[in-house]
Amino acid sequence: xxxxxxxxxxxxxxxxxxxxxxxxxxxxxGQATVTYAQSLLGAPETRLTALDNxxxxxxxxxxxxxxxxxxxxxxxxxxxxxxxxxxxxxxxHMAFKGTKKHxxxxxxxxxxxxxAHLSAYTSREHTAYYMKTxxxxxxxxxxxxxxxxxxxxxxxxxxxxxxxxxxxxxxEVEGSLQDVxxxxxxxxxxQGTPLGHSVLGPSQNARTLSRQDLVxxxxxxxxxxxxxxxxxxxxxxxxxxxxxxxxxxxVSFEYEDDAVPVLSPCRFSGSEIRMRDDDMPLAHxxxxxxxxxxxxxxxxxxxxxxxxIGSYDITFGGGKHLSSRLARLASEESLCHSFxxxxxxxxxxGLLGIYFxxxxxxxxxxxxxxxxxxxxxxxTVTESDVARAKNAxxxxxxxxxxGTTPICDDIGRHVLNYGRxxxxxxxxxxxxxxxxxxxxxxxxxYIYDKCPAVSAVGPVEQLPDYNRMRSAMYWLRF
Amino acid sequence: xxxxxxRSGALSPYLQATNVAVNGSLKALLPGAVKGDSxxxxxxxxxxxxxxxxxxxxxxxxxxxxxxxxxxxxxxxxELLDPKKSSQESSESRKTFSYLVTGATAxxxxxxxxTVATQxxxxxxxxxxxxxxxxxxxxxGEIPEGKNMTFKWRGKPLFIRHRTEKEIATxxxxxxxxxxxxxHDKDRVANPKWIIVIGVCTHLGCVPIANAGDYGxxxxxxxxxxxxxxxxxxxxxxxxxxxxxxxxxPDDDTVVVG
Numbered sequence: 001x002x003x004x005x006x007x008x009x010x011x012x013x014x015x016x017x018x019x020x021x022x023x024x025x026x027x028x029x030g031q032a033t034v035t036y037a038q039s040l041l042g043a044p045e046t047r048l049t050a051l052d053n054x055x056x057x058x059x060x061x062x063x064x065x066x067x068x069x070x071x072x073x074x075x076x077x078x079x080x081x082x083x084x085x086x087x088x089x090x091x092x093h094m095a096f097k098g099t100k101k102h103x104x105x106x107x108x109x110x111x112x113x114x115x116a117h118l119s120a121y122t123s124r125e126h127t128a129y130y131m132k133t134x135x136x137x138x139x140x141x142x143x144x145x146x147x148x149x150x151x152x153x154x155x156x157x158x159x160x161x162x163x164x165x166x167x168x169x170x171x172e173v174e175g176s177l178q179d180v181x182x183x184x185x186x187x188x189x190x191q192g193t194p195l196g197h198s199v200l201g202p203s204q205n206a207r208t209l210s211r212q213d214l215v216x217x218x219x220x221x222x223x224x225x226x227x228x229x230x231x232x233x234x235x236x237x238x239x240x241x242x243x244x245x246x247x248x249x250x251v252s253f254e255y256e257d258d259a260v261p262v263l264s265p266c267r268f269s270g271s272e273i274r275m276r277d278d279d280m281p282l283a284h285x286x287x288x289x290x291x292x293x294x295x296x297x298x299x300x301x302x303x304x305x306x307x308x309i310g311s312y313d314i315t316f317g318g319g320k321h322l323s324s325r326l327a328r329l330a331s332e333e334s335l336c337h338s339f340x341x342x343x344x345x346x347x348x349x350g351l352l353g354i355y356f357x358x359x360x361x362x363x364x365x366x367x368x369x370x371x372x373x374x375x376x377x378x379x380t381v382t383e384s385d386v387a388r389a390k391n392a393x394x395x396x397x398x399x400x401x402x403g404t405t406p407i408c409d410d411i412g413r414h415v416l417n418y419g420r421x422x423x424x425x426x427x428x429x430x431x432x433x434x435x436x437x438x439x440x441x442x443x444x445x446y447i448y449d450k451c452p453a454v455s456a457v458g459p460v461e462q463l464p465d466y467n468r469m470r471s472a473m474y475w476l477r478f
Numbered sequence: 479x480x481x482x483x484x485r486s487g488a489l490s491p492y493l494q495a496t497n498v499a500v501n502g503s504l505k506a507l508l509p510g511a512v513k514g515d516s517x518x519x520x521x522x523x524x525x526x527x528x529x530x531x532x533x534x535x536x537x538x539x540x541x542x543x544x545x546x547x548x549x550x551x552x553x554x555x556x557e558l559l560d561p562k563k564s565s566q567e568s569s570e571s572r573k574t575f576s577y578l579v580t581g582a583t584a585x586x587x588x589x590x591x592x593t594v595a596t597q598x599x600x601x602x603x604x605x606x607x608x609x610x611x612x613x614x615x616x617x618x619g620e621i622p623e624g625k626n627m628t629f630k631w632r633g634k635p636l637f638i639r640h641r642t643e644k645e646i647a648t649x650x651x652x653x654x655x656x657x658x659x660x661x662h663d664k665d666r667v668a669n670p671k672w673i674i675v676i677g678v679c680t681h682l683g684c685v686p687i688a689n690a691g692d693y694g695x696x697x698x699x700x701x702x703x704x705x706x707x708x709x710x711x712x713x714x715x716x717x718x719x720x721x722x723x724x725x726x727x728p729d730d731d732t733v734v735v736g
Contacts, residue, residue: 086543167540170540170541170543171540171541173541173542174541174542180542183542183543184542184545187545187547188547191547191550192547192549192551192561193561193562196547198542198543200541200543201543202541202543202544203540203541203543203544204544264562265562265563265564266561266562266564267558267560267561267562267563267564267565268564268565268566269550269558269565271547273545273547275542275545290565290566348564349564449573450569
């Protein structure tokens with residue numbers, strides 16, 4: 001078997017050599033025809049216009065035959081109070097249950113017949129309703145989206161029915177311990193502030209939210225200046241603007257009693273929350289410090305810093321040759337099942353942290369080495385670390401934009417956060433400007449000798465006392 | 479600093495069943511994004527088990543979102559009481575305060591420890607009665623002029639002599655060049671009226687006799703050393719002057735030697 005493969009291989013090789021085809025034998029065979037720098041500059045521009053009522057329209061024409069179009073709204077659980085926490089999430093559930101023009105059946109039929117996907121998500125500061133469809137179905141898609149957002153039926157019967165669905169979903173999310181851990185992290189880090197609210201809301205609210213609450217929520221937050229109609233794919237900006245004028249001109253831009261909801265800063269509290277259950281097989285632990293806001297200039301050095309720590313999963317095959325030092329340790333000492341460095345940034349604050357999953361005998365070691373990695377970032381990060389991280393970060397930024405939906409999401413979130421889309425070339429420039437000194441300074445500013453917030457779920461007996469973890473946020477040797 | 483511990487007791491079967499497998503692919507940690515259901519994958523979510531859970535006895539939590547982080551305002555520092563104010567501005571001053579207090583306590587603690595330790599260790603040194611034996615207090619009023627009194631002090635004879643004016647003048651006028659161990663009288667007495675020396679001959683340790691010898695002072699009978707009224711060696715084999723111990727006059731009438 002092997003002998004015949006060898007024979008075939010050598011014959012092919014000889015034939016190729018004889019043919020002397022330049023393409024086949026050239027060194028550039030298998031490489032892209034466009035360099036990285038060229039591709040950055042050649043990326044299509046994101047065009048941005050605004051309607052009279054303040055609604056912004058942004059689109060990137062990529063030439064695909066499909067497109068993703070959606071409405072990104074600057075509202076989320078952060079705008080909710082204790083009483084209506086979970087309204088946004090409930091509303092998202094109600095979104096596809098029929099509008100004033102179409103019943104649920106009719107709506108589903110419309111979407112299915114186009115072969116489209118209609119989705120939504122809610123986060124702490126953003127809500128999005130978007131549709132993935134063929135480029136030629138853009139008008140229909142925008143019309144349906146405008147109906148879903150502006151003239152939701154919100155029938156009482158559906159609300160009652162969705163209550164149990166929401167409760168069921170609350171129950172289900174308990175199984176996703178990553179979400180539980182990170183929700184608890186927010187709850188303790190931003191305790192007493194709206195950022196501490198979970199997107200899902202407490203079960204009590206799921207049982208008691210009424211139609212009026214949802215209507216009030218829409219009326220206070222679904223305002224044109226806080227909305228972005230974003231699209232990516234085979235769409236022309238002019239067509240999109242025309243459709244927006246047609247369907248979204250009626251979106252209100254005035255608040256009742258001029259009560260404009262202004263976001264007040266959210267206090268970060270160094271604290272911990274432990275949900276110990278020794279029957280669980282693995283412990284999920286997150287430790288975080290207050291990070292940078294989305295528009296802060298420190299965002300890029302912090303992203304590079306997180307790339308230095310990187311992520312790890314027990315299924316990675318790199319072993320002791322993984323580039324992140326923490327990953328090497330995790331692999332060699334079997335410290336954890338997975339970890340990742342994360343940075344959740346909001347409009348005026350953020351959470352910079354490390355989340356890891358490990359068994360109950362390695363929590364102490366893993367926490368020690370994670371904080372050690374942080375200290376390393378603040379004190380002794382080297383040129384090669386930063387160079388490697390910059391490359392990894394650039395690659396991941398580019399790699400994430402692999403389709404009309406991620407691009408559309410990017411556009412929507414950027415316009416809400418920054419007022420414009422930040423192109424890849426700009427990210428690239430800002431990443432290149434990062435030096436080891438900058439990483440050290442920025443990390444020291446956010447991490448060194450700061451009180452962390454810790455949340456732990458599972459068999460967490462071995463997690464050190466908070467004072468020990470706090471002491472590991474500085475080095476006496478320094 | 480602020481801990482909250484909760485047990486999930488009865489919900490553990492739910493939690494166990496769903497997370498035994500290792501997460502193969504890491505989910506990107508978007509800031510708390512929760513994916514809603516899309517129309518295509520509308521779930522067959524019915525509500526069979528919900529009512530059982532909801533009406534379960536108190537103490538079983540429905541969801542982690544029901545966990546309320548308690549209000550720790552009673553324990554917060556004043557600059558952190560307002561949840562609408564960022565905690566970054568006050569962090570510098572808070573840390574400084576804490577570290578100063580810790581530092582000061584540490585310094586005080588070190589000194590306390592040192593004091594306690596020295597107290598224990600110095601208890602092993604000479605006790606008060608032993609120390610008392612090292613001093614002698616003498617009433618000077620009992621010594622008439624021209625007279626030499628001998629006391630036993632630290633096992634040795636102590637000579638205290640009340641000198642006359644003539645003796646003082648003589649001793650002060652002595653030429654240094656003539657002395658084997660040159661010392662001016664002023665350097666040997668605190669108060670010229672009183673000469674206080676240890677009565678041990680510097681030759682081989684005999685006790686000199688007072689008011690004897692050729693120089694109006696002491697004479698050692700063992701080998702013939704003559705000392706003057708200042709206790710200095712003048713003639714004879716002794717090499718040094720009589721030793722002057724440490725003494726002080728607490729008042730005019732008493733001297734404490736030692």
